[in-house]
Amino acid sequence: MSSINIKRVSKLMSLILRHRPEHIKAVLDENGWLLIDELIKGINKKGIRLDRTTLEVVVEENDKKRFIISDDGLRIRANQGHSVNVDLELQAVQPPDFLFHGTVPKFMEAIQNKGLLKMSRQHVHLSTNRDTAISVGSRRGKPVILRVRSGEMYKSGCSFFLSENGVWLTEVVSPEYIEFK
Numbered sequence: 018m019s020s021i022n023i024k025r026v027s028k029l030m031s032l033i034l035r036h037r038p039e040h041i042k043a044v045l046d047e048n049g050w051l052l053i054d055e056l057i058k059g060i061n062k063k064g065i066r067l068d069r070t071t072l073e074v075v076v077e078e079n080d081k082k083r084f085i086i087s088d089d090g091l092r093i094r095a096n097q098g099h100s101v102n103v104d105l106e107l108q109a110v111q112p113p114d115f116l117f118h119g120t121v122p123k124f125m126e127a128i129q130n131k132g133l134l135k136m137s138r139q140h141v142h143l144s145t146n147r148d149t150a151i152s153v154g155s156r157r158g159k160p161v162i163l164r165v166r167s168g169e170m171y172k173s174g175c176s177f178f179l180s181e182n183g184v185w186l187t188e189v190v191s192p193e194y195i196e197f198k
Contacts, residue, residue, distance in 0.1 A: 022065075023074060026065060027075050029060060030060075031083060033051070033056065034056075034095040035095045035098045035099045036099070036101060037101075041060060041063065043059055045094070045101065048106055049101075049103035049104075050087060051093060053090075053093050054091075073086070082181070082183070096180045096184070100139075105180070107179070108178070109176040109178060113167060113168065114167065114169075116143035116144060116165045117165065118141070118195075119151055119152065119153035119160045119161070119162055120161050121161060122158070122159065123158075125161060129197060130192065132194075133189065144183075144184065145183070164196040165194055167185070167187075
């Protein structure tokens with residue numbers, strides 16, 4: 018399978034497993050899992066040839082490690098980024114003192130006024146390094162990198178979660194914890 022098809026399948030899997038399972042007439046369980054056989058069957062009905070081997074390649078080669086296969090090998094889910102309500106069963110953990118968020122200039126005024134909001138997703142996404150934040154921000158234009166004082170947030174009672182693929186998640190980041198430089 019060519020890399021362009023793998024990318025196409027990955028995008029479709031993201032759509033289904035994070036935002037619109039109904040696209041293939043599927044329903045995620047309360048923890049975001051879907052039977053792999055159901056996902057493959059649904060994607061095949063959309064005219065895209067997918068088999069178990071190709072699905073495993075998509076999971077393994079996805080640069081952001083967006084997906085995880087269950088320990089029993091029967092189910093799959095997205096690691097984070099859901100706009101549908103699921104419980105990823107993540108435990109709150111202490112974050113590093115600083116985390117980063119990539120955005121673009123057009124959102125800066127809103128961020129300065131209201132902070133980082135989860136918008137249609139379940140959490141605000143943060144990274145441990147500037148390079149990842151640059152990559153995220155670059156998807157929408159010239160990136161602006163914000164440094165978040167996550168250690169202070171944690172000490173003030175804010176909860177943080179670490180997804181399976183290393184993305185830090187929290188409910189909201191107030192402007193007082195963001196360094197606008």
